Amino acid sequence: MASLAILRDPEATQKLLETILDAPGGRRSLSRLARTCKGMCEAALGVLWKELDSLVPLIGLFPNHLLRRTRRPGLGLTKPPAEEDWSRLLAYGKRVRRIAYNESANNVSASIFPIIDDYRPQTYILPNLTSLTWRADTAAGLERCLLFLTPDVKTVTLDINNKVSNLRDVLKQLSNRTRLHTLSFTSHVALPEDFTDLLHRQNALVKLSLNAPGALSSAIGKWVSSQTKLRSLELDLTARSIVAVEGFFEEIRPRSGYSTPSSVGGTDSGVFSADEPDFSDIRKSALRLTGDAPLRGVCPQLQQLQLTGEAANIAAFVRHLNSRLAVLDLVIDDPPDTNDWHELATTICEQFGGFLQVLKLSAVNSKFIELVRSTSRDVPLKPLSLEYLTFLPNLHRLDIDLPESVIFNDSDVAHIANTCPNIEVLRLCPLAKFTTTPPSLTLEGLVPLITECSRLHTLAVVVDGRTGPRKDEDVFEQASSSRSLMRLHVGHSWIKDPFQVAIALSHLAPHLDILKWFQEKNRAVVEEHAKGWQQVSDFLPHLQYLRLSERRKAAGGSQVEVRERIVEVEVPVMPPKPEVAHQAIDATPLVVDQGVLARPRLHEASVQSSPDTVDKGVEASPAVSSISIDATPIVQDESILVSPVVSEIGIEVQPLTSSTMKPRKHLLQVQLEPRTALVKDLSYLKHSQSDTRRSAGQRKSW
Structure with missing residues (x-):
């Protein structure tokens, strides 16, 4: 019974099962646990079926005699299922909370959806669904999502690869059926012109993601600013001009000063003239390009922002925000221009320096990046200066992952130590690979970071560990040792003397628990460096034990010396104390441990609400009258006497004869x-x- 004590706390059980699910082979482990342990069966099944990345497991719940192939349920059914064939699917369908479908994967036959639509015993086969992810290539594939669009769905992710004709109808039904908290729309074609009108009912959005042409229009900007509960926003600014980015804020708030005669952006010249040309658009564009346009705020309640595009466009966009951002995720082109990066870093610190907690920088075209990183070819390396970042007192996570801008110096890390004193997680391009030139960041350069940042527990950098610290340096001082650093990822770092590096790490991070680097199994690495870090991993636990033992003994010896010094102090002579008798009384209170098991009584009540339906038939037969008409034609008989004309012709035929006899004449009548x-x-x-x-x-x- 002690082993099942965890079942008394449902939250602990849920966390344990989710941890098992995230581990390698976790889904198979949970499946075995559900089949072998009756007490854990329901909880394990709930975690297993909570999130599905395909419709195939649901189709496999039909009886085997209905499936075309038992091992491949996605091929479809041989015949429509009866009402009793839906029992297993409906029972497991109640556990599904999130589901995804990808039409391009082609693992589910299109014939399944008409069967579900025509023969389902209830309106929704997944009644408790809250999140729907749908990737469609055709109009028919997009329309299939309506089968699973229950009123309880709060999160919808639509990814459309091609132009579909029924997008407006689907968006309209989506808006009418649900009240979303999270909406993510990705498309390679432009948004409909009436996109905001179709989604006018969605006024409770908490998270919004728009990655499609036309997402920077002024109508979209006005609609986004009207979302009072919006906390997270994601936009794509790739291949957009500065004017287009500024146009996103065009209708959010009227510009002040544009109606005055002396305003640069105004249309009133101060002189009445009906024929004066209007140069307002040209003036506004000039103001945007020069940076003199008045700034306006939008979405003051926004907390998370993710932008994709050029550094200059991102800087122009965030300059308009007056919200207290806590998380800023930027996907920029790599390498960024030096002036644009300087402007972006300065703008971020000026706008959100006092509130920003998480800052992430990554690059576009991740597939190409992974291809380059997994091969042994050289990548053009360029520096990315971190000295442009000013004071960020609340920043606790800085994550930079760029394929080319990977060169960081010791001065950059020292600047981060002064700029971000409360940093907890620091990742500076840990996937960078230096093949011909060594990294610029050294192991000694981490000392200011460890000394100034007392909360740092995760560090991922590529360092040059070939030259260890000298004995006369201040590396081995007590102040340069971190008690919080627990995880270190060195990636493709260089190394020459593993034992010397292990000694330095045992002092810098005596409580280090995890040391990672790239090996031959997961990366194309230099074998010499990989073997060196493997030796460091073998030496480090033993050196850490010795280092901590020495420090404990040193701390204990100092206390003994202090006590001895206190005893050696001369005590003044005191008069003798009177004789006293010591008597002890046991005043230990009697404590009784008593436990009360309070289990609430639960009653399950189910109410089946089915509307009363009445079948009524109306016979609508029009009045018909039969009319007969005698349409016999009038016939007259006429007789005509026809007698042919006969003529008789007589022809005398007299044959030629040579005899002496007298010929006879014959008369031939024809x-x-x-x-x-x-x-x-x-x-x-x-x-x-x-x-x-x-x-x-x-x-x-x-």
Whole structure:
């Protein structure tokens, strides 16, 4: 029973299971735990099904005889499921809180969605869904998200790769069905012109992310400023002009002084003239370019800001904000121009220096960056000066990850130690790789940082550890030893003498718990340096133990010396004390440990609300009348007497004879029928000709 004591605290159980899930093979471990331990089954299943990155696990809950292939449920179903086939899917669907779908992955057949739409036993198969991530390439793929868009959804992430025709309809239904707290919209095509009108009901947004052409329009800026509960904002300023960035604040607040005759940006010249040309747009553009335009504030309640683009555009954007930002995440082009970086750093410190707690700098085109970092080819390295950052008293995390601007000197780290005294996490391009030239930052350069920043617990830098500290230096003083530094990541740092570096680290960070560097398994590294840091990792625990033991003994010896000195002080002679008797009384109160197990009685009550429906049929048959009409045509019989004209022609045929006998004359009579009779009955002519020939023969014989 002691092993199940954790079940008494649901929050502790939840944290433990989430930790197991984040570990390597955590999902499989939780699955085994749910199958083997009855007490942990429900909690483990809740963590397992809380977040899904695909619809495939849900489809696999259908009976096996319905699936086309059991091992690949995404291929679809062989026939529509019956009502009892939905039981498992609905039972596990209640546990799902977040789900994602990617159409380009092509792991779910499109035939699944019409089946869900037509045969689902209830309106939403995921009734407790709160977060929906949908990546679509086609109009049909985008429309499928409406099947899972429950009224309880608070977070929606839409990623559209191509131009779709039904985007306005989907956004309209999205706005009508839900009341979102987080909206992320990413598209490669421009936003609809009436984007703000479609989402006018969404006035409770806490986090907003817009990465699409047209996101810097004045209408979007006015809509963003109207979100009174907005705490986090993400915008993309890539390939935008300064005028376009300034246009985001065009309609937020009317410009003061533009209506005066003497104003540079005004349109009134002081002289009445109806035909005077309007140069207001040109003047406003000139003010924006020169920096003389009046600044205006927007979103004073904003706490987190993430911007992507050039350093100059980001500097122009943050100059308009008057909010107390706590987190600033910037994705800039690398390497930035020196003047633009100087302006950006100065603007950040002036606008948010007293409130900023987290500052992150990363580069665009992360895929190319990872490709360069994982190979052995040289990367053009350039310095990034940190001396432009002024006083940041509340900054506790500084994270810089740029592929080319990776050169930091000892002076930069010393400046950070003076500028950010409360820094806790510091990462200065730990993924940088120096192949031909050594890093500019040395191991001795970390001493000011460790001395001034007493809260520093995580440090990730690339250093040159080939030359260790000398004995005559102040590195081994007690003040230069950190009690808070627990994690150190040295990346591709150079090293020559591992034992000397281990001695220095044992003094600088005697309580160091984690030491990381790049090995052959995860990076293309220099084998010599990797082996050197491996030896440092082997030496360091033993040297740390010796270092801490020496310090404890030194602290204990000093106390003994102090006590001895106190005893050696001369005590004045006092008169003898009277005899007293010591008597001890046991006044220990009786304590009884008594525990009361207070378990609230829980009653589960379920209410099924189903509306009463009434089926009504209305027979609408129009009145029909039958009318019969006698349409027999009038027929007249007429007789025509047709008698053909007959003519008789007599032909005298006298054959030529050579005999001396006297020829006889024969008379041949031919009766010609009319032409119509000759055409219709050819046989008549044949018979007539045969009869004629026969009569001629008979006459000849005569």
